[in-house]
């Protein structure tokens with residue numbers, strides 16, 4: 001079985017030592033009570049409950065999967081009990097609005113709980129994760145009447161919510177969707193159509209399930225401008241607000257799939273189901289983006305969460321497994337062989353995973369803090385600046401964290417050799433579970449396009465300018481730190497490459513629009529390496545200042561990992577710059593029939 005202990009020490013390092021979270025939160029509306037003690041206590045208890053209650057359902061849930069019996073989905077044994085324990089403990093409402101029964105804690109704290117939950121059981125975490133995304137969409141766009149009827153029980157976790165976009169012929173290109181909505185005389189709508197791949201479309205853990213369905217009114221314009229969002233519950237509410245009559249929707253089937261087997265993936269049929277409009281007619285995509293922006297960050301975090309479990313499991317194995325001798329001479333001469341942790345190639349794999357994980361955790365904390373500032377800072381200019389940074393980095397978090405997470409799981413499986421490939425050690429489940437995060441919530445290539453084709457263009461390039469400015473200010477602030485040159489100088493070089501890539505892109509895409517698609521993935525990875533480099537340089541400086549105190553082992557490891565990152569991963573920025581400059585013709589010149 002995979003090994004996992006919530007990385008509380010590293011979380012505290014990010015929150016308190018790198019981000020100085022308490023000071024930042026003190027200036028935000030409603031965050032005054034988020035003291036260091038509260039934050040640490042919440043995370044310690046989150047670790048305890050997830051390790052004791054959720055983690056034990058992970059391998060068994062993968063083994064049992066979900067089943068469909070008489071039109072109803074059964075989640076794996078233990079899921080419902082774990083869900084109820086967490087719900088009763090108030091864990092699903094941490095970051096939600098107190099007006100609806102939430103605890104109003106900062107987003108930055110809630111997401112660290114979510115990382116622990118995802119590491120403990122990714123499939124399980126999707127059910128409350130999607131509800132939280134739906135909460136965001138309803139909070140921003142639903143009428144007061146809809147909010148009053150549905151929000152309190154979604155916040156408490158008594159009811160869950162799912163998002164329903166995908167149809168058999170319509171995945172990335174939502175403009176193609178066909179699910180129909182007809183106006184009824186009573187102000188509601190009748191929804192008809194088939195959705196596929198709906199995570200949590202049905203389950204046996206909550207008394208009701210809210211489906212946020214994208215559909216097209218009969219007189220709507222074609223394409224994405226004709227899409228509306230509807231709240232379509234599994235059970236309609238009776239006069240007292242309790243689930244009553246069954247709505248006209250049902251599960252056609254559930255998918256057999258590669259991973260996250262404990263998460264039901266449903267074909268949903270809506271046959272004139274009663275729905276309520278959320279937001280305005282034909283503005284459904286806008287409403288869904290409130291949900292998707294949260295989900296994209298959450299899905300990115302899934303890469304980190306599984307990479308962490310993979311790393312912990314592989315590091316423990318590598319210290320124990322005896323094979324071969326160290327090239328530098330036997331390290332354990334009293335044993336038949338040395339542990340494989342002595343081999344440089346094994347260390348390469350472990351350190352890659354560790355540098356991805358800890359860099360991602362720091363970056364995720366930083367982006368989450370920007371989310372809190374964007375939502376709660378009293379100064380509109382600060383809110384705008386934070387919103388720009390979140391918008392720019394959301395595709396990076398979604399796509400690069402999940403690509404790295406998948407790579408980390410694969411590398412860590414490799415550390416176990418054949419024992420990683422068989423089921424017993426839990427590594428192959430991690431590889432299978434991590435794979436979906438690169439696909440759902442928009443395939444990663446689409447996020448690269450979003451970054452280059454949209455985010456870089458917004459407000460005349462303001463988003464990127466703000467981020468570059470942030471990095472330059474950091475470099476200026478550490479200009480006199482001679483002890484940190486080895487971390488800071490490579491970041492400065494990588495930043496110049498990012499600026500060169502951005503300038504090249506502006507010129508190239510003006511000449512040929514194909515260049516956007518051809519360069520987008522390399523550009524996104526280059527930006528991500530700079531963002532990770534920024535975090536690693538900050539982490540190294542904090543560790544340099546703290547390493548003579550208690551806990552010096554922790555800080556020395558931070559410095560080692562930072563050094564690995566800047567010397568062995570950050571130089572990839574040079575090859576990425578060269579690759580994106582190779583131009584679109586290297587991809588587009590070959591005729592389609594030649595493939």
Ligand SMILES: Cc1cc2nc3c(=O)[nH]c(=O)nc-3n(C[C@H](O)[C@H](O)[C@H](O)COP(=O)(O)OP(=O)(O)OC[C@H]3O[C@@H](n4cnc5c(N)ncnc54)[C@H](O)[C@@H]3O)c2cc1C
Nearest residue numbers: 163164165166171172197198199265440441442443445446
């Ligand atoms: C397990 C699972 C759970 C899911 N959960 C949900 C859910 O809860 N709700 C929901 O609505 N959906 C869900 N999905 C659907 C998921 O979001 C889609 O599968 C995903 O958005 C990709 O759509 P697609 O599979 O149709 O691929 P396609 O859109 O057919 O894309 C195939 C490939 O082509 C590329 N591509 C497509 N268009 C372009 C373009 N314009 N430019 C460049 N490249 C392009 C894509 O990047 C991708 O690599 C789930 C899917 C799975 C497998």
